[in-house]
Amino acid sequence: MPNRISTRKSKTSRLRKVTRLIGKLILWFFAITIFWVIALRFINPPVTFLMIQRGVEGKIEGKGWKLEKEWIQFEDLSDNLKKATIAGEDVNFLKHWGFDFKAMENAFEKNQSGKRKIGGSTISQQTAKNVFLWPGRSYVRKAFEAYFTALIELLWGKKRILEVYLNVIETGDGIYGAEAASQKYYNKSASSMSKGQAALLVAVLPNPRRWSPARPTAYIYRKQRLILRNMRRLGKLPF
Template sequence: MAGKNTYRKPSPKPTPKIAKKASVFSYIKKLLYKVVFYFFIISIGSVALFKFLPIPFTWTMMDQKVASIMKGEDSEIHYSWRSYNNVSREMHLAVVAAEDQLFPEHFGFDFKHMQIAYKNNLKGKKVRGASTISQQVAKNVFLWQERSYIRKALEVYFTFLIEIIWGKQRILEVYVNVAEMGKNTFGAEAAAQQYFGISAKNLTREQAAKLAAVLPSPRKWSVTKPGPYVSRRVPKITRQMRALGGTAYIKDLRSF
């Protein structure tokens, strides 16, 4: 009936227990937002910063040093940063030929080889992984080594970042500098000095192939005392370097 006042029963006030839960959820939600926000700011800022600055160290180097100390072994890390133009192009080409031949073409991920590796793993075959040079750089510079789904997800994220912000030339420059090429030996400059007594700028194709040949397992295999597998691998890498067209294959890498 028009004009008739209707009575509404007031909503019950939340109990202290419910109110406390709501307050906790609200706090957690705000905290998560802050964590995500600062993570993106710090991660993007770090990648942008290291586009221009030499990498001072990697987590792999730290892990190696700590492990050596714990074992009572020599813990000195051999590492000398060299700019892209101060490393032989043969070295750059050698790691591409050995580790990631589609490096100039893909955007951080080689989906064809990932699919092959996945199928072989399902069959129980022991095969090398399908990580590209970009993925290895993302892992070595920004993440830890132990495998987990969280680390893999972060690896994908940082791979995209460095592909977008760094470009191919910078990624290859960093890889050649931080890749482990022997026990406690990181990068082409330290390896060239230690194994050949020369600068990385003067590495020949054969010498570069020898360094690239031990990359899959640098603590197990030796550049100076190569076993049968490494000895067979070196000429394969040099043949592949020629097949790719020599250093012209990496001449026009994207630098941004």
């Protein structure tokens, strides 16, 4: 009988230790990730996991390490580009809190029909994914994406989210951000991008290594016209 009591106490003690350890790990996770998000509210992300992956892939394929990027402040970005990005990537960006469930539902239905695959991720979700997470697809990664999306919506705000998005998004083979893209394709700064140029750049963002503003296809031109139409509907931006 005493041995059974001793064994039971030992199991209870181990369970408490494991529970305390898990609790500490959870607290450390929240503390580290919240600090990380707050830090990047004021510090521009120097590199993303996607940039590193693409660079490694280039080295393996014998192409060399290619990474062209140049940060440009939000105030210096063309208003045409800001509007085109919202019009083409996330028309409800200024209204939602990180997730556009209607857009997700529409994307799911269209993808189920077997037509051209489209994404339902918001600008906030794409920013969270690009800055804080590794490339890939899994339920675990999606859970982390939702968590970081909620954090940046809460701690960054729309202006900072759009600024970071436009500076880290992949815009070509080894090209990242609006400024590097504008210099590459238009030989000018992203601060002076026209409506047509901005809409054309945004039109290729779903797959910038397949499409290019320098060689637009008929499909890309159709997307550009749709983005320009949505830009007119958006009106004046609040920032």
